[in-house]
Amino acid sequence: MNLHRLLLQRQARGWPVRVAVIGAGKFGSMFLHQAPRTPGLHVLGIADLSLPRARAALARIHWAPEAGAAPDAATAARTGATWLTEDSLALIEDPHVEVVVEATGDAAAGLRHAHHAIRHGKHVVMVNVEADVLAGPVLAREAAAAGVVYSMAYGDQPALVAELVDTIRAAGFAVVAAGKGTKYLPAYHASTPETVWDFYGLTADQAAAGGMNPRMFNSFLDGTKSGIEMAAIANATGLAPPEDGLAFPPAGTGDLPELLRPQDEGGILPRKGMVEVVSSLRRDGTVIPDNLRWGVFVVFEGETDYARRCFAEYGVATDRAGRYAALWRPYHFIGLELGVSVASAALRGEATGCAERWAADCVAVAKRDLRVGEVLDGEGGAMVWGRCIPAARSVALGAVPIGLAQGVALARAVPAGALLTEADLAPRAADGAEALALRAAMRSLREA
Template sequence: MNYTTLFHDMHSVAKVGIIGSNGGFGYSFLAQVPLMKDSLELQVICDLNIQESIELLKKLQYDETRFRSCNSKDEIEQALQIPGSIIILEDGELLPFCNIDVLVEATGNPEISSCMAEKCLQYGIHVCMVSKEADCVSGPYLYRLAKQKNVVYAIAAGDQPANLIEFLSWVKSLGLEVIAAGKSSEYDYIYNLDTGLFSYQGEEVVLPELKDHWSLNGVNTLEDRSRILKDFPQFAVPDYCEMNVVSNATGLEPSCNRFHYPICRVEELADIYIPVEDGGVLTKTGVVDVFNNLRRPDEASFAGGVFVIVRCHDERVWSLLREKGHVVSRNGKYACMYLPYHFMGVEAPISVINAFRLGLSTYDACDCHAVMTAIAERDFARGEQMDLRGHHRLIDDVYVQLLSGEDAQDNAAPYYLIAGKRLKQDVKKGELITLEMLDLQGSELYRMYQEGQHNE
């Protein structure tokens, strides 16, 4: 696909609004917009802290004489009379009145994200969703709403779900059979074979034993690596969320409830994510999963990259590709294709342009194929509020599973629907958190989740 050719006869500029601009994704997107004046124009930025938004734009060298802080429809109308105005809002309810073509939603708050997306879609505004926490709950509903309104609902390129969904569409278009697909977890495991020094997110420890398990010798090697590195995180909640999004978009099922999370090197993937009868870890195919990338300090990162395992359809073809350095399994039956990157807001504008100029979404379908469930890790008391915290949007003292829609209980509460809700009853350690346990009165996210579960 050649983007220059694709957009050759289309010169209209998309007026863009962004909500939730102060995170890494929002910042990197706003830094990109001035580089794309032929395609994008920032029309509105919305955040709870107007002054912080102003300082952010100034830091990115936007012209502050264009800034217009607005708190009402009348003020917005006045600002729109001045060419080149950048409207700065605190109230997201005013977004549909800002004459934007596309909303980039990046708050990370499932309830707010979903409501803002719904409102803009109803007003005929395309939506590029960055907040995967919302999409894995309300995505099916929002996708269908967009189709009804003849606009686009998409997840933004630059995060792993969109990148993997796009990559899978390429693989499937080539007629290749998908055995498994997934991503690496966010941070690499780095090991120096000479010194035995292991590092993870700045933490370092000498682990000479790991050197003995550097080369893959079946699933036992994976078990040994996991044991040696037991004091380091081997799973992350955002991974389940992202694979939930991919499952809903593609129909690929979770490989197992908690994923396999092998600690492995990229060149080992085609020997791991294959059926157990061929020496791998999979009990079924056509699945999503996540691995922890193990590499030397002098090797490039795969953190946040995506991969697809395919079945080799012709021995000679894939032998040729193996000779060129591509990752083919030892038995020659499977191969790994991968993209070792995600560039966040730097590449997100492509999703905006595709939506505005071509009417194209990341999705070609979206349904509730998987549910990210939550199980209590301690006793909870009635009345406790299940708040999200931190950059990775976690709920304390619960652990997650990703189940196929068929395997999940009908009343299982999606993890990010739980966020911000109060418990209507006590919950015992080890219990699955269900819809009946939550005070869902007035939750628009719950309404969207319910409507999204009904097939078209």
């Protein structure tokens, strides 16, 4: 509870926390909007594959043109301006940079940038959950060995869930379940970029006018993003995913402690200590009034009569027996809150959530019958969606992680609904060697 004070101290000393932002998309833009309004932070540089696109994003958030006028990082550090560049690795390497925010959304690029930042002694805030799920535990170990922080991104749901879990555990309670809400129906798993706007009640023209990316929105809708985020939470907290994937039960906030308790006590959980996602829609498509579509939650246990009596005395939301309680946050601010992670890494040396183990994986599932020779189109596409399963099961099956299910041809047919395995794929191209090497290190970590 002292980050603002520490930021003010850095500001007063004329030594702001200098940040490199890699990727000026939606999440990055939200952080960039808030950074100039946060004392003690200085966005030293922004790297993006397309500078015209980055400048257009900055214009949308009312970034002053002169603020992005620095020709290099040294000038930016001296003048307080921001260097815009297409050379992400050069920006990461610059000695003035203290914290790297990886916000590209591309798993292979995210791993490359994080690996590079750690080698150069920079803290990493990993907005790129796709990359974190592929190899986060390996990167976290590398960061610890290098004396830097590898962190989840505050404002995104995985970090907020990790915070709730940590708070409850620090208070001495056992966590029974944790996760987030979303809009879900079983039919969404088959959604494609061509059909996604129908589910959102938009036309393609309306979506285009709003600058909405169909693949990104499709990943949220078809269950992939939920699978990725729950895998990240499991890896950071040690909570377990369901053996065959998330159930997405319909639930309002009042339902959480009753529903998310063990099956032998009337709930749906196979056991205590699991991740899950609740749907804001009943299976008939009607909206649950007190839904948690934008929020996060934790369910925990009052293990003694005294604790349960305190729950009742102070109005804690519980199941009918008063044993299981829920705490939730109804919404999150995405990149607008990311400065918390940047400040925590630089000023406290602490992550706002961090992958500590390989507990869960997000693996590719066929949306339709896939034919020999077809080239996988990855997350948010028309061919596969991502399911969260235990890492042990993923390894045993040789499952294909969703982050590596793109740009590779099928060596054999895969029926709709089946998990894809490495045996289903033709040999991969060499351009993803770094991501594959880090993934191999994940398997070694699991075996150790």
